[in-house]
Amino acid sequence: MQFFFEVLIGGLLSGVMYSFVALGFVLIYKASGVFNFAQGAMVFAAALTFVGFQELGVPFWLALLIAFGVMVVLGILTERIVLRPLVNQPPITLFMATIGLTYVIEGLAQGAWGANVRGLELGIQDEPIEWLMETANISVSKFDLFGAGVAALLVTLLALFFQYTRIGRALRAVADDHQAALSIGIPLQQIWRIVWAVAGFVALVAGLIWGARNGVSFSLTFTALKALPVLILGGFTSIPGAIVGGLIIGSTEKLAEVYLGEYVGGGIDSWFPYVMALAFLLVRPEGLFGEKHIDRV
Amino acid sequence: MSGRKIGEVILDLQNISLRFGGVKALTNISFDVREHEVRAIIGPNGAGKSSMLNVINGVYHPQEGRINFRGEERRKMEPHMAAMQGIARTFQNIALFKGMTVLDNVMTGRITKMKANFLEQAIRIGRAGREEVEHRKKVEEVIDFLEIQHIRKTPVGRLPYGLQKRVELARALAAEPSMLLLDEPMAGMNVEEKQDMCRFILDVNDQFGTTIVLIEHDMGVVMDISDRVVVLDYGKKIGDGTPDEVRNNQEVIAAYLGVAH
Amino acid sequence: MFYREAGQFKTTYLADQQIFPITQDRIGVLLILAVAFVAVPMLFNEYWIKAILIPFLIFSLAALGLNILTGYAGQLSLGSAAFMAVGAFASYNFMLRVDGMPILIAFVCGGLSAAVVGIAFGLPSLRIKGFYLAVATLAAQFFIVWALTKFGWFSNYSSSGVITAQEMQIFGYKFVTAESKYLLVLSIVVLLALAAKNMVRSSIGRAWMAVRDMDVAAEVIGIRIMHTKLLAFAVSSFYCGVAGALYAYAYIGTVEPEGFNLDLSFKILFMIIIGGVGSIVGAFLGAAFIVLLPIALDVMVQEWLHGIFPPSISSNLQLVVFGGLIIFFLIVEPHGLARLWQIGKQKLRLWPFPH
Structure with missing residues (x-):
């Protein structure tokens, strides 16, 4: 039972990581209806930029600021060069464009910083929390707990931002109906730029935490793909959905690997989240928190 | 109306209720359609x-009620079943296949009548090639009938609205339906286009004996061309009868003019 | 000037429904075939045939498969490479385990196996659409590669799932030289392309496009959505499967499941976006483009940028150029090279007049 809890908690905490990436997807999807496949590449690019500048001797906070700046510029450029010309195209076209964007971002990031794996140090030790170890004999890493804490903070901030700021309200209006929002004078393109910048920020946070855990390398983009089943579970438009979906995917993936993996040769976490999401889709196509859609003819 | 004879009841709907979640779209509606008649459904928006x-053609499944079509009683229709039994349909917001030419759109209307199997089509032997030619003949008849020869090979996405509506009618007619459901066939048209469309609808009804169920907002048109009219308001039936009867129905007048009940 | 259809009046529907209704097109296609079958093996050296033409043909076939599913039937798939893997491994096993299995039959069986797997992973398309489906096809991509790696049976228990394709032999003739392999691949690709063209101009193709453009209307007309979508998955996977088998047997020789990764799936997707979504010619144009582009880039980096950038820049440059081109085509010419090809023909038809 102890072992079960350890696996579960480890899974939940890695699920938090997926949630981070999924959050970026949700933000962009909500505001612009674009399913941004490049979110994973953005995570990778953000982490790589941060590490790259740190290696050049730039202090922590400055590197963070620069990386954030780079992500904002990237977001603005994406809006200007990719999204604006594709306005009113079918969603699937936009989706394919973001696959193209993924390649561009990966190529640029690796071209600028090289392709070797780097470590990323945030100054938080990756060691078990002592009192949990003593009282319940369960090993939970401080670092993972820190990651969860940051996730909670980020979600709270985003929720407040959406709920109480003027930009947040405009964002919600845009998410509901582009044309209606436009007609009451909400500057659509400015809103999109802001959303891409915020998504870039979320990608940066995800990249830092993830990079510190597993190193910054190209494989980051693949792990980030796991955010897709998370979205299917949680629904494309729901921030709580992204979080809950991430936790479910993270925990079931680890549990499945530990308890089922041995029967089929292991490594099933490469596909288990997708198959689970798929099975889930067949039962509830709109996701846990998504809205049911009725075709009108 | 001229030579056609209105026949027996072929479609009978009884106590149909339809809900979407908590929203009631239809409440306990019964009405029937006779063979060869032009039956109109009118009512305010929504x-x-x-x-x-x-x-009627199975896109929505009512929670309650029965549908009887040509003596077969069922709880609900399925779209392709309705098509197989000769019910064709046009849509309020044109539902053409935008990436295909007019000819291909109309050819698609005959899909239930084409029998060549997959391999025959891939290799184009036996029935496949023959069928394409035979059905093309029928399709060209429909194209002639609706006077759209000149745009035969144009992708429908490039056509103006009025012509698109006509192509949609052609696609429905290509199936040689016994019953045609028309959802606002004249919406958004100018007077001339409306006259053309009216003529086509009456011709179809007259020449092929096709039973027609249509939704239309233009009262002049409805009263002119339909044999019987059913009036809906807020998902309930408030009137049913000949155009004259409906015109004089107090409840209908109230619904349309907003007189206090 | 010589590309005119004036004077060619169609007097029967049969003549109007020919595969290439314009006489000059028919002559053009025959010319291309003659060049491909006769002139190419004589004129090109082994490097060109082996490293460029054979992969070009194989990728054309895979792109054709994906184009049937995505371009015609409107179901986006990110797992084409996995279906290629199924074709390759299934053919290998049919050859391995059935005595005296003719190679062509093994390819067909490989394709059919891929079709069956394709139908299984196509089932979700009955309930979900768009990028939900795209994500679902990722399940196929990861699951199939994993299964082929983990279960030793598929690769006859070789380490990490590597298989070495058996020798190809038809009626005692051994396909060893590059030219002979090229001709075999070319024949298969031409036949399958012809079949695809026939399908998309028959009622099957119209049903696919109807489901793509407006599924509710398609259903109302009497098209059985389930049947139509699953058939698209089956045919598409069959094409990808045969392409995968050829990839193993006529191109690489030794393949592992990881060789059919997500990157390859994306590459095939890029081929149809650049070549032209919903076009048979487009699959070929796109494949040619994607096969030739890295070579051109390599040459460019080595010749012009030599010494300015490290050679490793080439692979990253490739990523940026690929991605950039995808975005460029989606914005500027969503119908891809095939559309440009058509516009060119249109211009030629009217030349020297502008309209």
């Missing part, structure tokens, strides 16, 4: 007219 057509 009265449930389109939902009614969707129930």
